[in-house]
Amino acid sequence: MRKLKLVMVGNGMAGVRTLEELQKIAPDMYDITVFGAEPHPNYNRILLSPVLAGEMTIQDIILNDLQWYADNDINLHLGARVGRIDRRNRSVTATGANGETISVDYDRLLLATGSTPFILPIPGNDLPGVISYRDIKDTDEMIDAAARYKHAVVIGAGLLGLEAANGLALRGMDVTVVHLSDWIMERQLDRTAGKMLQAALEAKGMKFKLNAHTAELVKGESGRVCAIRFKDGDTLPADLVCMAAGIRPNVALAEQAGIHCNRGIVVNDTLQTYDPRVYAVGECANHRGTAYGLVAPLFEQAKVCANHLAEMGIGRYQGSVTSTKLKVTGIDVFSAGDFSGAEGTEDIVLHDPGLGIYKRIVLKDDRLVGAVLYGDTKDGAWYFQLLKDEQNIHDIRDHLVFGNSHLGDVGHKGNSMAASMPDSAEVCGCNGVCKGTIVKAIKEHGLFSLEDVRKHTKASSSCGSCTGLVEQILASTVGGAYQPADSNNKAVCGCTDLSHGEVRKAVREHKLLSVSEAQQYLRWKTPNGCATCRPALNYYCISSWPHEAIDDPQSRFINERAHANIQKDGTYSVVPRMWGGLTTPTELRAIADAAEKYKVPTVKVTGGQRIDLLGVKKEDLPAMWADFAQAGMASGHAYGKSLRTVKTCVGSEHCRFGTQRSMELGVKLEKMLFGMWSPHKVKLAVSGCPRNCAESGIKDIGVIGVDSGYELYIGGNGGIKTEVAQFFCKVAGDEEVMEYGGAFIQLYREEGFYLERTCHYLERVGMEHIKQHVLENAERRKELYAQLLFALQNYKDPWAERFEDTSGGALRREFEIIKV
Amino acid sequence: MNDWKLICALADVPVLGARVVESSLKGRIALFRNSVDQVFAVHDKCPHKGGPLSQGIVHGSTVTCPLHSWKIQLEDGQVVAPDVGCVTSFPVKIDDGQVYMQL
Ligand code: SRM
Ligand SMILES: Cc1cc2nc3c(=O)[nH]c(=O)nc-3n(C[C@H](O)[C@H](O)[C@H](O)COP(=O)(O)OP(=O)(O)OC[C@H]3O[C@@H](n4cnc5c(N)ncnc54)[C@H](O)[C@@H]3O)c2cc1C
Ligand code: SF4
Ligand code: FES
Numbered sequence: 001m002r003k004l005k006l007v008m009v010g011n012g013m014a015g016v017r018t019l020e021e022l023q024k025i026a027p028d029m030y031d032i033t034v035f036g037a038e039p040h041p042n043y044n045r046i047l048l049s050p051v052l053a054g055e056m057t058i059q060d061i062i063l064n065d066l067q068w069y070a071d072n073d074i075n076l077h078l079g080a081r082v083g084r085i086d087r088r089n090r091s092v093t094a095t096g097a098n099g100e101t102i103s104v105d106y107d108r109l110l111l112a113t114g115s116t117p118f119i120l121p122i123p124g125n126d127l128p129g130v131i132s133y134r135d136i137k138d139t140d141e142m143i144d145a146a147a148r149y150k151h152a153v154v155i156g157a158g159l160l161g162l163e164a165a166n167g168l169a170l171r172g173m174d175v176t177v178v179h180l181s182d183w184i185m186e187r188q189l190d191r192t193a194g195k196m197l198q199a200a201l202e203a204k205g206m207k208f209k210l211n212a213h214t215a216e217l218v219k220g221e222s223g224r225v226c227a228i229r230f231k232d233g234d235t236l237p238a239d240l241v242c243m244a245a246g247i248r249p250n251v252a253l254a255e256q257a258g259i260h261c262n263r264g265i266v267v268n269d270t271l272q273t274y275d276p277r278v279y280a281v282g283e284c285a286n287h288r289g290t291a292y293g294l295v296a297p298l299f300e301q302a303k304v305c306a307n308h309l310a311e312m313g314i315g316r317y318q319g320s321v322t323s324t325k326l327k328v329t330g331i332d333v334f335s336a337g338d339f340s341g342a343e344g345t346e347d348i349v350l351h352d353p354g355l356g357i358y359k360r361i362v363l364k365d366d367r368l369v370g371a372v373l374y375g376d377t378k379d380g381a382w383y384f385q386l387l388k389d390e391q392n393i394h395d396i397r398d399h400l401v402f403g404n405s406h407l408g409d410v411g412h413k414g415n416s417m418a419a420s421m422p423d424s425a426e427v428c429g430c431n432g433v434c435k436g437t438i439v440k441a442i443k444e445h446g447l448f449s450l451e452d453v454r455k456h457t458k459a460s461s462s463c464g465s466c467t468g469l470v471e472q473i474l475a476s477t478v479g480g481a482y483q484p485a486d487s488n489n490k491a492v493c494g495c496t497d498l499s500h501g502e503v504r505k506a507v508r509e510h511k512l513l514s515v516s517e518a519q520q521y522l523r524w525k526t527p528n529g530c531a532t533c534r535p536a537l538n539y540y541c542i543s544s545w546p547h548e549a550i551d552d553p554q555s556r557f558i559n560e561r562a563h564a565n566i567q568k569d570g571t572y573s574v575v576p577r578m579w580g581g582l583t584t585p586t587e588l589r590a591i592a593d594a595a596e597k598y599k600v601p602t603v604k605v606t607g608g609q610r611i612d613l614l615g616v617k618k619e620d621l622p623a624m625w626a627d628f629a630q631a632g633m634a635s636g637h638a639y640g641k642s643l644r645t646v647k648t649c650v651g652s653e654h655c656r657f658g659t660q661r662s663m664e665l666g667v668k669l670e671k672m673l674f675g676m677w678s679p680h681k682v683k684l685a686v687s688g689c690p691r692n693c694a695e696s697g698i699k700d701i702g703v704i705g706v707d708s709g710y711e712l713y714i715g716g717n718g719g720i721k722t723e724v725a726q727f728f729c730k731v732a733g734d735e736e737v738m739e740y741g742g743a744f745i746q747l748y749r750e751e752g753f754y755l756e757r758t759c760h761y762l763e764r765v766g767m768e769h770i771k772q773h774v775l776e777n778a779e780r781r782k783e784l785y786a787q788l789l790f791a792l793q794n795y796k797d798p799w800a801e802r803f804e805d806t807s808g809g810a811l812r813r814e815f816e817i818i819k820v
Numbered sequence: 821m822n823d824w825k826l827i828c829a830l831a832d833v834p835v836l837g838a839r840v841v842e843s844s845l846k847g848r849i850a851l852f853r854n855s856v857d858q859v860f861a862v863h864d865k866c867p868h869k870g871g872p873l874s875q876g877i878v879h880g881s882t883v884t885c886p887l888h889s890w891k892i893q894l895e896d897g898q899v900v901a902p903d904v905g906c907v908t909s910f911p912v913k914i915d916d917g918q919v920y921m922q923l
Contacts, residue, residue: 431888456902462888528836528855531877531884554836558875558886566886570872810834818828818841818851820923 003031006309007092007106009082009253011036013045014282014298015112016064021306023072025525029310033075033104035082035094038135041066044446046295046478048139049327052167056443058136063446077102085109085257087275108277108309111254111265115247115283115293120155124217129225130241133164142242146171149239153177153228155214157184159326161244162201166328168240169205176236178212178228188324188335192351193358193374200331200356209236217241249284249291264291269316271305281305287319294322299448307497315497323384325377325475332373334380337387338362339370348401359401366394379403381468381475392766427469430462435473442477450474451494463720493532495524500536500753507540514541514550531557536754539641542677543749546791553814559639562814563798564621572621573614575638576628577674580648580666580686581609590631594624608645608683610636622815625799634797637675641755644683646670647695651688651705658688660705665734666694669703672738673745675795676788679752679761682745683718697725700758701741706730710737714744714770715762723759726767729775743774743784749791750784824913824920827851833859833919838874838883840864846923849910850874852894854881860894861912861921867892867905 006022008015011034019032036042040062047061069076079097086093091105117132119125129145131138145152146168154165157179169175177184183194184201198208213231217238220226228238249264260266260274264286271279271287281301283293292298297320307315323336339362341347350359355375361383362370367390371383382404386393393400421427423436441447441456450471454461460470489499496503503522512518515537519529529537534555541549553561564572576591591611595603602614616624625635637643646669649655651662666686676682685694686703696702698718702725704711709732716725731740747770752761762770774781805811833839833853841849841861850864850873858881864874871887881894891900897909911922 458902526880528879530879531889534877534879554834554878557877562875566872566875568869568871568887570870570875813832813834813839814837816839818832818839820825820827820841820843820921 004029004107005105006030006032006108006110007104008032008034008110008112009092010112010114010250010282010284011038011042011076011078012112012114012282013042013063013295014114014302015110016042017299017302018110018112018281018305018309019072019074020064021303022309025306025312026310027072030108031075032073033077033106034069035077035080035092035102037079037081038137039079039097040136041069041076041078043136045135046327047443048133048136049163049167052139052142052164053170053329054167055329058139060443061446082253085253085278087257087259087278090277106277108279110305110309111273111278111280111284112282113250113253113284115291116250117243118246118248119243120214120245122214122216124219124225125243127217127219127225128223129239130217130243132243133160134247142168142240143171145240146173150174151176151237152240152242153236153238154242154244155179156244156246157181157208157210158187158244158246159185159324161242163327164242164244165206166201166204168242173240174207175205176207176209178209178214178230178236180212182210184208184210185326185333188372189333189374190339190360190372193333193335193360193372196353196356196358196374197326197331197333201328204330209234247283247293249286251284254278254280254284262286269304269318270308271301271317272308279305279309287317290319292320292322294324295448296320297322321384321388323380325380332375332377334373334377335371336380336384337368337370339372345369348397350401359403361401363393363397366392366397368393368400376403378472381471395767421473427473428457428459428462428466431458433457433459438470438473439477442474447474448478492536493530495526495529495533496522498522503537504540504544504751504753507537508544511545512541513545513548515552515555517541529555535641539677539679539754543679543791547793560641562618562621563635563639563802564616564618565639567615569615570618571615572618573612573638574616574621574624575606575608575610575612575636576633577636577670578610579670580646580663582648582663582667583610586631587633590628590633594627597627598624606638608638609647610638610645612638618815619817622803622805622812626803629797629800629803634674635799641678641680642682643670643673643676643678644681646673647683647685647699649687649693651686653688655688657691658705659707660688660710662686662688662694662703662705665703665705665710665737668734669738669741672742672789673792675798676745676749676792678745678749679754680757682748682758684741698722699725701725701744703737703741709733712737712740715759717757717759719757726762728767728770739781739785740774742788743781744770746784746788746791747773749788823922825923827912827919827921830857830859830914830917830919836878838876838878840872840874841921843923846910848872848874849921850883851912851919851921852878852883854878854894857914859912859914859919861910862892862894862897863908865907866890867899867907868903873907 042064044061044063050056080094082092082094084093093103096102117134131141152168152173152175154161154177157177165175165177183191184198215231216229217225218227227235229235251261254265255261265280265284267280267285267287273280282298301317304315304317326333345362345364348361357375360372368387421435425435427435438459447453460467491497518537538552538555542551558566564574598620600613604612606612646666648663648666652658682700684701685696685699687694687696688705696704698716702713711730712728713725714728717723748761802811838850838852841851848864849861852860864872866885868890871885873883875886876883882891884891890903897907899905913920
């Protein structure tokens with residue numbers, strides 16, 4: 001088959017990212033030709049600021065070297081500017097680096113021409129020494145001027161202008177920033193934060209001239225610019241003038257070709273221009289009225305555009321919320337969203353001039369719509385996440401302004417530490433990755449997303465508790481280029497673009513009954529998924545379609561497949577169930593006998609009120625289980641995303657303070673939930689009185705007996721980050737505990753994302769939602785409870801199933817070794 | 821020396837699963853079968869910390885180690901980047917529904 005021809009104009013960040021995405025999903029579809037006006041391969045433009053400041057070199061910021069283009073068979077023309085598009089004959093014509101004419105035909109054309117700096121229309125704007133700040137050439141020119149001249153003037157106090165001024169000042173120039181408005185960065189900061197920032201920059205030696213209207217740039221004797229003159233007659237000496245007064249989408253080429261432009265090349269949600277063969281991404285594009293000037297949204301566009309070029313046709317780009325961060329070392333400014341004070345918005349402000357801290361968060365209808373942080377930006381990523389997720393903040397409003405570290409943790413651990421951490425500090429305790437390694441990987445490989453960092457460094461890829469910290473480091477290293485994934489819409493894994501929510505919904509709506517059926521229907525990108533998505537898919541099928549879906553053992557993690565916990569040396573641990581933490585001499589004798597018979601090296605009391613036999617050989621498991629069955633014991637599921645334990649205290653059966661029979665209720669609950677698979681593990685506890693000896697306050701469901709009945713608490717967690725369970729309701733007796741608790745668990749089983757504990761599920765959907773389904777609507781509660789009981793009907797102890805094995809050996813094979 | 825040795829029937833290895841083969845000469849070997857009935861054999865010892873690869877999840881022609889999720893390509897025993905390492909692989913073939921291995 002003839003390959004289609006794809007021509008890309010503009011070899012910058014958005015365009016090349018599109019090609020990268022395309023190569024990932026359809027590597028053989030196109031013959032690709034790229035024209036880049038600059039003589040360099042694709043580099044990380046946003047790091048020009050650290051280069052100017054002397055913190056990095058050009059070599060450090062190359063994203064795709066020439067080898068990359070060669071490896072991907074991309075025809076690259078550097079130093080070649082495209083001057084003409086002939087849409088009728090579908091070809092483009094460029095002038096090459098040596099003045100030669102190059103013409104190439106296309107089937108699809110991708111415009112990624114970026115933007116051009118706005119040059120003030122004033123006399124002298126073309127003098128030598130007057131530049132803008134956009135590319136490597138400009139940066140080199142500034143570095144060169146700083147070595148030879150004294151006075152620099154930067155026009156425009158936006159992000160770009162301030163970063164230019166900072167770099168020039170660090171290189172020893174005397175820098176004045178002139179600005180039209182009353183305060184600096186007025187598009188991102190409000191007045192108070194702007195003034196604080198100005199004072200901090202002045203302390204670093206920068207000068208400012210505000211409310212300044214530039215009239216003219218004055219030519220010196222050498223022919224180079226020598227001064228700047230303002231409308232009020234003032235002048236300032238200037239050997240270098242850097243114009244950073246804004247950018248304009250680069251549309252000249254598209255306009256010449258008759259493609260509809262209006263403050264940018266107008267594109268639809270699939271990044272197509274009015275000519276459907278022609279796509280546009282990046283700063284040159286205008287999507288729903290916005291031309292973005294930060295890379296994060298451009299990367300989102302790139303992904304969608306690649307998806308369409310690959311003719312997969314599923315993605316749509318629907319616009320982005322952006323955040324910015326000033327990359328001036330030692331100064332922390334963050335802003336996100338809208339803080340212009342539009343109608344219906346409310347402000348919460350915290351201002352401590354003494355500590356140099358200013359925080360302003362803008363709310364509308366119980367949602368965060370904007371945030372400005374100065375001095376203390378550690379919560380920036382968290383606010384941004386709240387904003388993007390449109391999370392209801394009603395419940396946390398009273399302490400919202402103090403940031404995340406003041407709330408019970410909500411899964412963004414360690415926020416406060418990123419910036420102040422030394423490079424040698426360990427960030428990821430599971431994989432032993434320190435901050436320096438992460439920062440280095442981000443810079444060297446040009447990483448922008450959490451996924452990328454995980455792939456390259458493994459940081460936060462195991463237990464995930466340092467995810468928040470890694471995101472922080474990412475945000476502080478790449479600045480505004482960092483775009484946290486929409487936490488509710490993250491793709492399950494690299495095998496699909498669909499999120500957990502979308503997959504769950506599809507499994508339910510289209511009655512998908514097995515992992516392979518779901519993968520086929522949802523057009524999985526890999527032949528059999530991976531170790532991340534398969535267990536999730538399997539859970540979604542079996543929980544949505546109990547007794548109908550086909551449980552796939554090969555899509556379960558080894559612990560669930562072998563019904564025991566794998567140990568570091570490849571042996572297993574065995575935890576028989578002790579209902580409610582109760583045991584008998586017969587059971588204890590069976591455990592002792594088994595420990596001797598199978599030479600178990602370690603016997604330990606677990607934190608879940610039962611006994612663990614550690615270090616059992618896999619071959620011995622079925623026989624050991626058969627022995628336990630003799631004593632009436634079944635699997636404890638200490639290995640599963642399933643019901644784990646129901647802890648109990650002695651309760652009114654024995655205790656002098658006990659108000660309720662906690663042991664009895666604990667056993668009933670555990671028997672009811674035996675064999676229940678769930679998104680993550682589920683733990684319960686029943687205490688006989690408010691002294692709460694069973695630690696009901698940190699359980700997925702905690703029950704506390706009081707004189708008049710029971711209090712139910714939900715969403716507690718005693719693990720990675722302790723989360724206190726929230727009060728749910730008060731009920732009168734055992735039957736109600738089982739009904740209300742069971743209904744809540746069933747809702748979680750139906751709506752929870754795989755590997756989401758109840759505390760995170762609760763945080764995502766909100767307590768109100770759960771109350772609506774379980775407390776306020778009795779019919780719905782009974783229905784949920786009935787569904788739970790139905791799903792758990794006829795569950796057979798998996799240990800018995802294996803040592804009895806009526807399948808003709810298939811269930812046992814897993815445990816047998818072939819000797820040769 | 822390089823004789824093909826009969827190991828078991830293909831049907832004895834679960835699809836997208838593995839069996840442990842213990843050889844008196846070469847120690848423990850993991851025998852894998854993927855979804856298109858290809859078989860692979862590698863030492864049952866992850867190059868990371870010795871995890872039993874036979875207990876991992878198989879996808880494509882790769883296995884994810886059960887201990888810390890390194891991914892190992894089964895054709896040649898190479899570890900998938902960013903991790904580095906390699907595990908010895910053994911030639912295997914299927915003949916008339918039986919699996920043979922060269923040890
Ligand atoms: C055996 C036991 C430790 C002990 O000797 O006491 C244990 C052992 C393991 N825990 Fe645990 N946990 C044990 C009680 C707990 C408790 C205490 C409790 O249940 O009251 C907690 C905190 C309570 C909680 O979960 O809310 C606990 C929080 C964790 C976590 C963090 C969960 C979280 O959501 O934050 C993990 C990691 C995970 O599940 O992803 C974990 C994971 C593990 C694993 C399964 C790690 C693994 O994936 O291989 C450990 C298996 C060790 C092994 O080699 O067999 N274990 N683990 C306890 C078994 C209890 C039982 O009878 O079933
Ligand atoms: C100093 C600086 C600091 C920045 N800091 C940040 C930051 O902290 N965070 C952030 O998110 N963003 C930052 N940005 C903005 C970010 O770099 C841009 O949003 C991004 O590079 C735009 O990507 P693009 O592909 O649309 O355009 P570009 O990267 O500009 O690429 C367009 C390319 O097309 C070429 N081209 C144009 N016309 C033609 C033609 N006719 N023929 C051939 N080639 C052509 C241009 O030469 C250019 O190389 C910064 C920008 C600068 C300059
Ligand atoms: S038993 Fe739990 S706390 Fe102890 S090392 Fe294992 S996972 Fe960590
Ligand atoms: S032992 Fe295999 S990944 Fe660690």
